[in-house]
Amino acid sequence: MTPTITAFERSPDRGKGQARDMRVRWALEEVRQPYDVRLLSFRQMKEPAHLALQPFGQIPTYEEDDLVLFETGAIVLHIAERHPGLLPQDINARARAISWMFCAVNTIEAPILELQVAKFAEANESRAAQRMPLVKDRIRDRLGPLSTRLGDAEWLDGGFSAGDVMMVTVLRRLNVSGLLEEYPNLAAYVARGEARPAFKRAYEAQFAVFKATEDE
Amino acid sequence: MTPTITAFERSPDRGKGQARDMRVRWALEEVRQPYDVRLLSFRQMKEPAHLALQPFGQIPTYEEDDLVLFETGAIVLHIAERHPGLLPQDINARARAISWMFCAVNTIEAPILELQVAKFAEANESRAAQRMPLVKDRIRDRLGPLSTRLGDAEWLDGGFSAGDVMMVTVLRRLNVSGLLEEYPNLAAYVARGEARPAFKRAYEAQFAVFKATEDE
Numbered sequence: 366m367t368p369t370i371t372a373f374e375r376s377p378d379r380g381k382g383q384a385r386d387m388r389v390r391w392a393l394e395e396v397r398q399p400y401d402v403r404l405l406s407f408r409q410m411k412e413p414a415h416l417a418l419q420p421f422g423q424i425p426t427y428e429e430d431d432l433v434l435f436e437t438g439a440i441v442l443h444i445a446e447r448h449p450g451l452l453p454q455d456i457n458a459r460a461r462a463i464s465w466m467f468c469a470v471n472t473i474e475a476p477i478l479e480l481q482v483a484k485f486a487e488a489n490e491s492r493a494a495q496r497m498p499l500v501k502d503r504i505r506d507r508l509g510p511l512s513t514r515l516g517d518a519e520w521l522d523g524g525f526s527a528g529d530v531m532m533v534t535v536l537r538r539l540n541v542s543g544l545l546e547e548y549p550n551l552a553a554y555v556a557r558g559e560a561r562p563a564f565k566r567a568y569e570a571q572f573a574v575f576k577a578t579e580d581e
Numbered sequence: 582m583t584p585t586i587t588a589f590e591r592s593p594d595r596g597k598g599q600a601r602d603m604r605v606r607w608a609l610e611e612v613r614q615p616y617d618v619r620l621l622s623f624r625q626m627k628e629p630a631h632l633a634l635q636p637f638g639q640i641p642t643y644e645e646d647d648l649v650l651f652e653t654g655a656i657v658l659h660i661a662e663r664h665p666g667l668l669p670q671d672i673n674a675r676a677r678a679i680s681w682m683f684c685a686v687n688t689i690e691a692p693i694l695e696l697q698v699a700k701f702a703e704a705n706e707s708r709a710a711q712r713m714p715l716v717k718d719r720i721r722d723r724l725g726p727l728s729t730r731l732g733d734a735e736w737l738d739g740g741f742s743a744g745d746v747m748m749v750t751v752l753r754r755l756n757v758s759g760l761l762e763e764y765p766n767l768a769a770y771v772a773r774g775e776a777r778p779a780f781k782r783a784y785e786a787q788f789a790v791f792k793a794t795e796d797e
Contacts, residue, residue, distance in 0.1 A: 420730040421688055421723065432673045436683035443676050457648045460659050467652035471686040472637055475694050482695075482719070496712075503698070507637065514636040 367399055368429040370440075371415070372574065374404040380575030381540070382568045386425040388437040388534045389444070390567035392527065396448035404574065438470045438531060445527040452527055465521045465528025469535045473511065476503040477538050504544055512548040519557065533558030583615050584645040586656075587631070588790065590620040596791030597756065598784045602641040604653040604750045605660070606783035608743065612664035620790065654686045654747060661743040668743055681737045681744025685751045689727065692719040693754050720760055728764040735773065749774030 370393075372386035386402075393400045409415055411422045418426045419435045427434040427443070434440050442463065445451035452459050483500045515521065520529045536555050539545045545552050558564055586609075588602035602618075609616050625631055627638045634642045635651045643650040643659070650656050658679065661667035668675050699716045731737065736745045752771050755761045761768050774780055 416726070420726045422726070423688075432676060434676055434680050436680045436687065438683035438687065439676065439680035442679060460648060460650055460655065463658060464650050464652045464655035467654035467683075467686060470683060471652065471654065471690065472639075474687065475691040478691050479695055479698075510632070510636045510638070513632075 366430050367401055368393070368427055369401040369403055370428075371403050371405050371418075371424045371426045372571065373424055374406045374409075374574075375578050376571070376575055380572045380579075382571050383538050383540060384424065384571070385437045385534075387537075387567060387571055388530060389425050389427060389440050390570055391534065391564050392441045392444045392451060392530050394563035394566045395530070395561075396444060396450045398444065398448055402570075402574070437534075438466050441527050441530055442466060451530065453523065458523060461522045462526040462528040465526070466531045469528070469531035473507050473532065474535045474538070476500070476507055477535065480504060480542060481538070501542070501544060504539070504542075505547070508544065508548050508551060512551050515550055515554060517550065520554075525561075529558060533564075582646050583617055584609075584643055585617040585619055586641045586643055587619050587621050587634075588640050588787065590622045590625075590790075591794050592787070592791055596788045596795075598787050599754050599756060600640065600787070601653045601750075603753075603783060603787055604746060605641050605643060605656050606786055607750065607780050608657045608660045608667060608746050610779035610782045611746070611777075612660060612666045614660065614664055618786075618790070653750075654682050657743050657746055658682060667746065669740065674739060677738045678742040678744040681742070682747045685744070685747035689723050689748065690751045690754070692716070692723055693751065696720060696758060697754070717758070717760060720755070720758075721763070724760060724764050724767060728767050731766055731770060733766065736770075741777075745774060749780075 370386055370389050373384055376384045378384055390400070405415060405424060410419075410424065415426075416422055418428070418433050421435075423435070425435075425437065425440070427440040434443055441451070452462055480500050483496055520526065521532060522528065533555050536545060536551060537559075545555065559568075586602055586605050589600055592600045594600055606616070621631060621640060626635075626640065631642075632638055634644070634649050637651075639651070641651075641653065641656070643656040650659060657667070668678055696716050699712055736742065737748060738744065749771050752761060752767060753775075761771065775784075
């Protein structure tokens with residue numbers, strides 16, 4: 366059965382592909398798996414029907430027959446386990462690719478989420494501006510070692526994997542902060558991800574949703 | 582070969598079992614897998630030998646023959662895939678257990694890390710105290726839905742799984758904040774985890790390290 370994912374009816378990023386459905390769309394495109402999308406308003410995301418699928422009222426979810434999943438890491442891993450192309454055959458390399466998936470959503474994404482909180486949720490507080498240098502330094506504490514580890518490699522560990530899907534999309538959340546540009550090899554890494562045909566198809570699909578709702 | 586993990590030589594939590602090696606110790610105890618521990622000083626954690634294993638200079642790592650892993654989620658998943666007892670047989674239930682692993686380290690742990698940052702890294706700043714209510718509310722935004730989803734169930738999804746190993750240990754990081762106690766079913770859930778014989782063995786093992794270094 367064709368899986369169904371959920372996504373924002375009106376994404377707060379105005380079609381920049383920074384919402385988390387992008388990770389799942391990209392993974393599905395890499396393995397050439399068609400999928401359906403159910404768009405949700407902010408109101409619908411907090412209603413019981415969606416909370417039954419996603420306890421925290423977020424997107425995306427993934428439904429396939431009687432399986433319901435949330436958490437993009439788990440969804441991308443599920444896709445990668447069932448279709449060739451996103452995890453290495455070698456058992457150790459496979460475990461390392463999964464390490465990078467967890468690294469993306471925990472070690473790297475946690476301080477990036479804090480930046481977004483500082484910018485938006487606490488934006489009215491003058492102290493948010495004072496904190497910003499501290500918040501940015503904590504992101505640099507992560508990007509520096511990541512940049513060192515990547516070096517001049519194309520992907521995080523050998524060939525392109527689900528670990529790169531997660532890491533590239535997490536790093537893209539830095540957006541216009543200027544932080545990514547301080548690490549040219551990380552910026553080039555993200556650009557390599559964005560240049561993949563599967564990424565482009567996923568990006569276009571989510572952008573089409575933004576365009577359709579913008580015109581309403 | 583017996584796997585080797587790394588842990589703090591002197592854990593900042595003074596033996597409360599809140600350092601991340603606890604997750605790996607507990608998982609190994611659940612599947613009755615013996616392991617060796619290499620203790621690291623804070624200086625050693627930032628030296629090239631350890632950075633080659635863990636790019637961010639953290640603990641724990643996991644070494645087994647020529648496999649090196651970091652990120653507790655990935656290590657616990659690796660253990661759970663190779664030994665029975667931490668993942669359901671049913672393929673859909675297995676995917677859902679992995680969802681809870683990612684949920685623990687991303688959705689739940691991210692705001693908890695922010696609380697620790699607000700308490701320690703920014704503790705000299707008077708504005709940290711002003712921010713605290715906002716930081717705590719973001720944790721409540723996660724604990725509330727988690728409490729609702731758990732309801733009066735014993736574990737997150739059917740039988741005890743690697744998802745519970747991760748969630749219980751992440752929730753334990755709330756420690757003396759008082760936040761966990763606002764959700765009695767979550768506090769009882771953590772207590773059930775702590776009552777498992779495997780948890781107790783893991784706890785005693787890390788506590789023995791603390792006692793040994795405390796007496797020096």
